[in-house]
Amino acid sequence: MKSFGSLARQYLWSTYDRYFYKILIPSFLVGxxxxxxxxxxxxxxxxxxxxIKSNVPxxxxxxxxxxxxxxxxxxxxxxxVPFGYxxxxxxxxxxxxxxxxxxxxxxxxxxxxxGLVFAVVLTLFAWVFNNFVGYPATKSYILLxxxxxxxxPIVQLKNQAFLSVGKYQLKFDRSITFENLEILLNVQLVxxxxxxTIMAEKGRLYKDPESANNYVIKLQNGSISEIQEIEDxxxxxxQKMFIVSFRxxxxxxxISVEGFNIRMLPESMNIWELKKxxxxxxxxxSSWQNIPVERKQLIEAEKKxxxxxxxxxxxxxxxxxREARQKELKAQLEETKRKQRExxxxxxxxxxxxxxxxxxxxxxxxxxxxxxxLCVFLGMFLPRGGRNxxxxxxMIVMIVYYGAWMGMRRLIEAGQGDPWLVWVPNLVYLLVGLxxxxxxxxx
Numbered sequence: 001m002k003s004f005g006s007l008a009r010q011y012l013w014s015t016y017d018r019y020f021y022k023i024l025i026p027s028f029l030v031g032x033x034x035x036x037x038x039x040x041x042x043x044x045x046x047x048x049x050x051x052i053k054s055n056v057p058x059x060x061x062x063x064x065x066x067x068x069x070x071x072x073x074x075x076x077x078x079x080x081v082p083f084g085y086x087x088x089x090x091x092x093x094x095x096x097x098x099x100x101x102x103x104x105x106x107x108x109x110x111x112x113x114x115g116l117v118f119a120v121v122l123t124l125f126a127w128v129f130n131n132f133v134g135y136p137a138t139k140s141y142i143l144l145x146x147x148x149x150x151x152x153p154i155v156q157l158k159n160q161a162f163l164s165v166g167k168y169q170l171k172f173d174r175s176i177t178f179e180n181l182e183i184l185l186n187v188q189l190v191x192x193x194x195x196x197t198i199m200a201e202k203g204r205l206y207k208d209p210e211s212a213n214n215y216v217i218k219l220q221n222g223s224i225s226e227i228q229e230i231e232d233x234x235x236x237x238x239q240k241m242f243i244v245s246f247r248x249x250x251x252x253x254x255i256s257v258e259g260f261n262i263r264m265l266p267e268s269m270n271i272w273e274l275k276k277x278x279x280x281x282x283x284x285x286s287s288w289q290n291i292p293v294e295r296k297q298l299i300e301a302e303k304k305x306x307x308x309x310x311x312x313x314x315x316x317x318x319x320x321x322r323e324a325r326q327k328e329l330k331a332q333l334e335e336t337k338r339k340q341r342e343x344x345x346x347x348x349x350x351x352x353x354x355x356x357x358x359x360x361x362x363x364x365x366x367x368x369x370x371x372x373x374l375c376v377f378l379g380m381f382l383p384r385g386g387r388n389x390x391x392x393x394x395m396i397v398m399i400v401y402y403g404a405w406m407g408m409r410r411l412i413e414a415g416q417g418d419p420w421l422v423w424v425p426n427l428v429y430l431l432v433g434l435x436x437x438x439x440x441x442x443x
Contacts, residue, residue: 020114024088031083035076064144070137074130081371082394089379090390112376119372126365131270139268166253195227217251266357274358305333355419356412370426374433377440
């Protein structure tokens with residue numbers, strides 16, 4: 001009887017296995033890199049805009065990029081698999097190596113076995129990487145991005161137009177540049193709630209370096225006009241205008257800066273954190289706790305009504321009474337179905353994003369196995385075409401899966417589907433992969 005070590009060397013690390021890995025791994029890395037760059041183009045563009053237009057330090061941009069890549073990898077690890085497997089199998093087919101292996105008596109299953117073993121290892125790696133590296137990096141990226149968003153200017157200056165700056169309305173005739181500073185000419189600053197108007201010959205508007213939530217308006221050579229309500233000697237109240245001139249005036253304006261929501265997003269939480277959050281929410285929600293009981297009651301009620309409808313001819317002999325009772329039971333059945341649909345809608349409305357994200361944290365690593373099963377056998381059917389043809393097929397496999405996944409997400413977010421629908425692309429690809437495998441193994 002052979003030992004485990006000898007069996008492992010024979011079926012997992014033979015000369016053929018090492019040769020297959022030598023072809024597969026570089027192809028997979030190329031596909032993974034391509035998909036990661038494709039997914040990250042939009043985010044990288046935003047980071048470049050932050051650096052160019054908002055003067056975010058290069059150090060922060062580099063830190064965000066470093067944290068962005070693991071987050072993208074949580075999505076692109078599975079999507080890089082079709083490229084690796086189809087390109088690897090395409091090369092074996094193009095070089096007639098599959099034909100040579102079959103001529104030597106090697107079965108189709110043995111030919112693809114190293115690809116399936118690599119998929120299992122990659123799935124386990126993806127699960128560990130996502131929970132211990134990918135999701136924590138996502139959290140860091142969101143925090144860094146939020147901090148940078150808070151630093152960028154939110155007031156865009158325009159000549160001859162009133163602009164909202166906190167509670168003030170700002171207007172100026174034109175602006176000039178003096179020693180790299182933007183100077184506003186003939187400035188008007190109106191505080192409508194406070195019934196105050198400030199006019200000045202010159203002024204500057206800039207972010208407070210000590211607080212990201214304040215703007216500073218510095219004015220020179222102007223006046224303040226304010227309407228105040230005063231009481232005279234007879235007790236009569238009247239409004240009077242007071243005007244005060246100034247040489248220099250500084251106004252601090254609090255600004256509500258909108259950026260990222262820094263709360264714990266489902267996408268930035270690992271499986272255990274997300275499970276804990278969902279469990280805590282379920283404990284707080286009496287509506288959620290009542291759903292299983294209500295569902296059971298409605299199912300029992302529907303079963304009872306259908307059973308009575310089925311036996312109504314035996315229990316009621318009179319035709320008129322039977323017809324009236326049938327109408328009554330059908331109305332009750334429709335009402336029960338309506339309550340069931342309402343219960344489903346209510347269930348879907350409770351933490352749909354969190355429950356969907358939890359499903360995705362399992363379904364995405366599992367997609368690696370599904371892709372491998374489909375593509376490794378699909379590659380054996382491919383004609384001995386060129387590399388471009390194989391790239392096109394891999395791209396189609398990836399795009400169809402990604403489109404189906406995004407479609408399921410939209411349905412769940414719109415309340416039209418349950419969170420388990422994110423598994424539908426996996427199940428469809430699994431069935432297709434099993435069909436292709438059975439057809440190839442029978443040959």
